[in-house]
Amino acid sequence: MADSKARQVTLRFIADELGLHVSTVSRVLNGRADDGARAASGDTATRVRRLAEELGYQPDPHGSGLRTGRSKLIGVLVPRLSDLVLAMIYEGIDEAAGELGLATITANSRDDEETRRLRTRMLLARRVEGLIFGDASLDSGFLDRLAADGTKFVLVNRRAGDHPAVTADDRLGGRLAAEHLLALGHVDAAVIAGEPYASTGVDRTAGFVGLYRERGLPAPRVLHSPFDTAGGRAAAETLLADADRPTAIFAVNDFAAIGAMGAARDHDLTVGRDIAIMGYNDTPLAAELPLPLTSVAVPVREIGRRALVLLSRLLAGDEIESERLAPTLTARASTGADT
Amino acid sequence: MADSKARQVTLRFIADELGLHVSTVSRVLNGRADDGARAASGDTATRVRRLAEELGYQPDPHGSGLRTGRSKLIGVLVPRLSDLVLAMIYEGIDEAAGELGLATITANSRDDEETRRLRTRMLLARRVEGLIFGDASLDSGFLDRLAADGTKFVLVNRRAGDHPAVTADDRLGGRLAAEHLLALGHVDAAVIAGEPYASTGVDRTAGFVGLYRERGLPAPRVLHSPFDTAGGRAAAETLLADADRPTAIFAVNDFAAIGAMGAARDHDLTVGRDIAIMGYNDTPLAAELPLPLTSVAVPVREIGRRALVLLSRLLAGDEIESERLAPTLTARASTGADT
DNA sequence: TTCCGTTACCCAAACGTTTGGGCCAAACGT
DNA sequence: ACGTTTGGCCCAAACGTTTGGGTAACGGAA
Numbered sequence: 001m002a003d004s005k006a007r008q009v010t011l012r013f014i015a016d017e018l019g020l021h022v023s024t025v026s027r028v029l030n031g032r033a034d035d036g037a038r039a040a041s042g043d044t045a046t047r048v049r050r051l052a053e054e055l056g057y058q059p060d061p062h063g064s065g066l067r068t069g070r071s072k073l074i075g076v077l078v079p080r081l082s083d084l085v086l087a088m089i090y091e092g093i094d095e096a097a098g099e100l101g102l103a104t105i106t107a108n109s110r111d112d113e114e115t116r117r118l119r120t121r122m123l124l125a126r127r128v129e130g131l132i133f134g135d136a137s138l139d140s141g142f143l144d145r146l147a148a149d150g151t152k153f154v155l156v157n158r159r160a161g162d163h164p165a166v167t168a169d170d171r172l173g174g175r176l177a178a179e180h181l182l183a184l185g186h187v188d189a190a191v192i193a194g195e196p197y198a199s200t201g202v203d204r205t206a207g208f209v210g211l212y213r214e215r216g217l218p219a220p221r222v223l224h225s226p227f228d229t230a231g232g233r234a235a236a237e238t239l240l241a242d243a244d245r246p247t248a249i250f251a252v253n254d255f256a257a258i259g260a261m262g263a264a265r266d267h268d269l270t271v272g273r274d275i276a277i278m279g280y281n282d283t284p285l286a287a288e289l290p291l292p293l294t295s296v297a298v299p300v301r302e303i304g305r306r307a308l309v310l311l312s313r314l315l316a317g318d319e320i321e322s323e324r325l326a327p328t329l330t331a332r333a334s335t336g337a338d339t
Numbered sequence: 340m341a342d343s344k345a346r347q348v349t350l351r352f353i354a355d356e357l358g359l360h361v362s363t364v365s366r367v368l369n370g371r372a373d374d375g376a377r378a379a380s381g382d383t384a385t386r387v388r389r390l391a392e393e394l395g396y397q398p399d400p401h402g403s404g405l406r407t408g409r410s411k412l413i414g415v416l417v418p419r420l421s422d423l424v425l426a427m428i429y430e431g432i433d434e435a436a437g438e439l440g441l442a443t444i445t446a447n448s449r450d451d452e453e454t455r456r457l458r459t460r461m462l463l464a465r466r467v468e469g470l471i472f473g474d475a476s477l478d479s480g481f482l483d484r485l486a487a488d489g490t491k492f493v494l495v496n497r498r499a500g501d502h503p504a505v506t507a508d509d510r511l512g513g514r515l516a517a518e519h520l521l522a523l524g525h526v527d528a529a530v531i532a533g534e535p536y537a538s539t540g541v542d543r544t545a546g547f548v549g550l551y552r553e554r555g556l557p558a559p560r561v562l563h564s565p566f567d568t569a570g571g572r573a574a575a576e577t578l579l580a581d582a583d584r585p586t587a588i589f590a591v592n593d594f595a596a597i598g599a600m601g602a603a604r605d606h607d608l609t610v611g612r613d614i615a616i617m618g619y620n621d622t623p624l625a626a627e628l629p630l631p632l633t634s635v636a637v638p639v640r641e642i643g644r645r646a647l648v649l650l651s652r653l654l655a656g657d658e659i660e661s662e663r664l665a666p667t668l669t670a671r672a673s674t675g676a677d678t
Numbered sequence: 679t680t681c682c683g684t685t686a687c688c689c690a691a692a693c694g695t696t697t698g699g700g701c702c703a704a705a706c707g708t
Numbered sequence: 709a710c711g712t713t714t715g716g717c718c719c720a721a722a723c724g725t726t727t728g729g730g731t732a733a734c735g736g737a738a
Contacts, residue, residue: 008466010694021718026696041716058464062410063694065401066723082426082623091421091447103465105444108430125397126442127347229627261629271629284421288568290600290610290630349724360688365726380686402724405693681738689730696722706713 009057018047029057065127074104074311075123078134079111083227085253085281085300086134089157092304093132100312102129109135111195116142124151130311136160137197152314156307157300159199164314165322166307168298170200173327174207176296177250177278180329182215184336186248186276190221192235192260194252201227204252204280204296221246225256232256236263236277247275248335254279254286254295261291261334276335292332299325348396357386368396404466413443413650414462417473418450422566424592424620424639425473428496431643432471439651441468448474450534455481463490469650475499476536491653495646496639498538503653504661505646507637509539512666513546515635516589516617519668521554523675525587525615529560531574531599533591540566543591543619543635560585564595571595575602575616586614587674593618593625593634600630600673615674631671638664 011029015022020040027039028048040048051057065071074097078086090106097104105126107119116135123131131153136143140161146153147163155165181189191208194201205222212220223238225231232251239246240263251257257279261271269275271291279286282297306323314320331337350368354361359379366378367387379387390396404410413436417425429445436443444465446458455474462470470492475482479500485492486502494504520528530547533540544561551559562577564570571590578585579602588603590596596618600610608614610630618625621636645662653659670676 060694061465062401062404066405067696081420082423082430084421087421087426103444105442126400233627259627262627265629288572288598288601290604399724406726
């Protein structure tokens with residue numbers, strides 16, 4: 001592959017143009033105007049900065065990276081970017097990275113162990129300075145080994161082992177969902193719990209079921225399924241085909257809830273009247289559905305941003321701690337609230 | 340920021356361990372087992388490969404990139420990754436890139452000219468070998484200047500100017516939509532056309548309106564709006580508030596169609612009976628909505644993949660041509676079809 | 679035995695940038 | 709006038725990898 005762009009300007013070119021040494025040009029451009037130990041006289045520094053600006057000089061990351069050992073790259077693993085929640089989390093990560101002069105490389109692991117391993121290896125080959133995992137499995141073996149190797153990483157959205165993570169308070173979120181449905185009189189409820197390997201589904205389910213138990217009520221039925229709409233639909237079909245069908249369904253994410261709404265319709269049930277259905281994450285879609293979806297709202301972009309900030313502090317040698325952001329409930333027509 | 344990972348193995352380390360020169364190790368690892376001009380004897384080559392494998396040697400992109408002038412990185416600009424269609428296109432790009440030993444860096448431009456300019460500059464500073472723009476504006480001034488500078492790029496999903504692009508055949512897609520609605524007797528139709536700066540909305544609208552004109556029918560009303568669900572809802576509100584409201588609405592993307600369905604419901608219209616509503620792109624959501632959405636299906640991942648392949652050929656010095664992938668119609672309940 | 683071709687390596691330098699250290703000249707203080 | 713300090717630069721080498729070129733040793737043929 002040939003050189004794909006206009007020749008970029010080098011320090012040497014600027015140095016030759018100004019009759020200076022490359023090290024002087026480098027020091028000027030990397031120092032600050034008020035540096036105590038000056039690289040050059042004010043006059044010379046001005047000439048350097050002016051010419052560099054004029055020529056659009058941008059350092060070659062290969063050269064500086066080789067010398068400094070810094071790539072200024074962060075690797076981000078997600079199950080798949082076409083999962084809306086992860087895409088939004090990634091936007092938060094990307095934004096925060098940009099503010100710190102870092103760039104991110106993403107990789108989709110599809111929640112597959114081997115893919116995760118291969119893509120992590122690819123990212124490390126890229127000499128990323130740290131990693132953010134949005135696809136952690138509760139079986140944290142892979143992450144344990146990575147940590148033992150000295151690799152710096154932070155988890156986002158899901159937790160695993162005792163690795164630092166930025167998540168929502170998913171137990172509280174599940175509890176909020178339970179409070180909402182119980183307040184509407186739904187004693188017979190069920191949970192579409194997502195995948196058992198993800199802390200998101202497990203924690204949200206635990207919070208939900210926990211409140212029912214505290215109230216001395218029969219434990220809601222819990223069904224695991226893929227996180228997508230098809231998975232939610234299939235689980236709801238199972239629940240609704242039962243003679244003892246629930247009067248309410250809590251799906252641990254919005255897409256599954258959307259699938260469940262489709263199944264309810266197929267059973268000639270009016271969502272919001274005959275049956276209550278709610279989701280989690282309050283994606284932008286939830287409010288805009290033909291029948292707006294009740295959902296537990298989570299500041300996903302903020303979660304992404306916090307994860308990047310936490311990682312940067314870890315890389316700076318600081319001690320860091322996991323963070324859990326508070327969810328809130330947004331009631332809408334799918335559980336009978338007027339929107 | 341301190342070194343974030345276990346010390347990586349270098350060529351020098353392997354060379355010293357085996358009593359060889361680094362250039363020999365490099366030639367062995369970069370050559371193929373059946374190379375005519377061999378870098379080393381079969382015995383030596385085996386020892387090198389074995390030790391490199393054992394130590395998990397991965398070349399430092401800084402070193403090799405500096406020497407070869409190749410970053411093996413591709414930059415991808417999208418309006419925003421939380422737009423499901425773009426995320427799926429990106430998955431196709433990413434997959435194809437991985438197969439060619441390339442990695443991608445994405446950037447969100449939010450369809451903002453200044454952001455696009457800044458993020459393109461960031462990507463070029465990263466020495467990406469080429470760019471894929473998924474956010475092209477029909478005013479191709481920015482892209483024209485970039486091409487004039489010798490920057491190699493390909494457009495994806497949207498076209499602009501005469502720059503090489505991989506898109507769906509959006510005029511045909513709009514035409515398919517019109518055929519579908521006319522076959523159902525919808526003479527009074529309207530279009531929620533998305534943003535006027537994007538070829539996607541413009542071409543789909545042109546195809547749709549064109550068929551009505553060919554049939555000697557009154558041209559459908561065309562409303563521009565943001566591509567998201569809120570934009571679709573607002574546009575549909577406008578259409579449905581009119582005394583002469585249409586019996587059918589073609590929204591140029593699924594999310595806008597979802598928003599329009601919400602507006603129809605608010606007007607006590609039963610979608611699929613009182614009014615037909617359809618979308619475009621046939622995202623995985625379309626089929627799974629409580630009321631499945633009729634949509635023009637487009638192979639989005641394949642579009643992404645083709646774009647990467649086209650770019651790699653451009654970078655290899657080949658002559659390339661734009662590609663347009665064929666859409667198909669998927670009828671569902673939102674236009675009255677039984678699913 | 680000598681000569682030639684082939685094999686199997688090594689040498690050297692390039693790439694762009696950063697950073698430790700050094701040198702020279704001018705200014706300042708005694 | 710001489711010694712010290714400070715300002716303003718330059719020198720050199722490091723980082724990891726790749727690639728053009730060279731050479732010593734070996735084997736085979738004349």
